[in-house]
Amino acid sequence: MNNIDIFLESVKNLQTVGTLAFSSKHLVKKMVEPIRFAEARCIIELGTGNGCITRALLRRMKPDTQLLSFEINDNFHRMTAAQLHDPRLRLINDSAENMLPYIYESGFLYADYIVSSVPLVSLPKQIEENILNSVLTTLKPSGLFIQFSYSTILLKKIEQTFGKKNVKVNFTPLNFPPAFIYVCKHNLNNAH
Numbered sequence: 215m216n217n218i219d220i221f222l223e224s225v226k227n228l229q230t231v232g233t234l235a236f237s238s239k240h241l242v243k244k245m246v247e248p249i250r251f252a253e254a255r256c257i258i259e260l261g262t263g264n265g266c267i268t269r270a271l272l273r274r275m276k277p278d279t280q281l282l283s284f285e286i287n288d289n290f291h292r293m294t295a296a297q298l299h300d301p302r303l304r305l306i307n308d309s310a311e312n313m314l315p316y317i318y319e320s321g322f323l324y325a326d327y328i329v330s331s332v333p334l335v336s337l338p339k340q341i342e343e344n345i346l347n348s349v350l351t352t353l354k355p356s357g358l359f360i361q362f363s364y365s366t367i368l369l370k371k372i373e374q375t376f377g378k379k380n381v382k383v384n385f386t387p388l389n390f391p392p393a394f395i396y397v398c399k400h401n402l403n404n405a406h
């Protein structure tokens with residue numbers, strides 16, 4: 215897909231893509247910064263898109279860490295599958311809601327980190343709920359869920375899900391649009 219195809223695909227699917235421009239290198243850096251790569255065995259990405267966060271994860275991952283990346287859009291999935299060839303990466307053309315069986319299939323009980331750019335705010339409420347519930351069942355206790363959003367509308371829901379004291383909010387103006395990054399620790403006592 216060239217840039218025009220990507221733009222048109224984003225316009226056509228604005229509710230699920232959530233933006234007309236993929237993440238800047240500054241936002242990508244902020245998304246991967248909280249990850250302790252030396253300790254990560256299994257990382258999940260939600261919303262592969264053009265693979266900008268996927269590439270940053272692969273650059274930092276150890277040779278024996280696995281990355282499962284979910285993308286619901288068939289064209290974006292095909293594009294990244296044609297571009298990214300790495301034995302540590304599994305690109306999955308399915309909804310983030312269904313992540314749990316895939317990690318079992320890949321030989322893991324939990325993910326150490328879940329990095330998400332799916333536009334939770336613009337997705338139907340039930341899908342947002344399903345994704346957050348899937349995150350809670352798939353992420354290991356004390357693992358991190360890292361999600362960006364272009365507004366703070368999501369903050370209340372994120373704090374309800376993870377417990378207020380387990381959520382840290384970062385921000386970068388160096389993205390279009392500027393973005394908030396929620397870094398959420400999975401604490402079994404505080405999650406609903």
Ligand SMILES: C[S@@+](CC[C@H](N)C(=O)[O-])C[C@H]1O[C@@H](n2cnc3c(N)ncnc32)[C@H](O)[C@@H]1O
Binds near residue numbers: 233
């Ligand atoms: C804002 S774009 C981010 C793409 C890229 N990772 C980035 O940071 O620029 C969100 C991506 O999430 C995908 N997406 C939306 N809903 C999804 C779902 N339920 N499961 C998996 N991917 C989804 C969209 O198709 C889109 O590619």
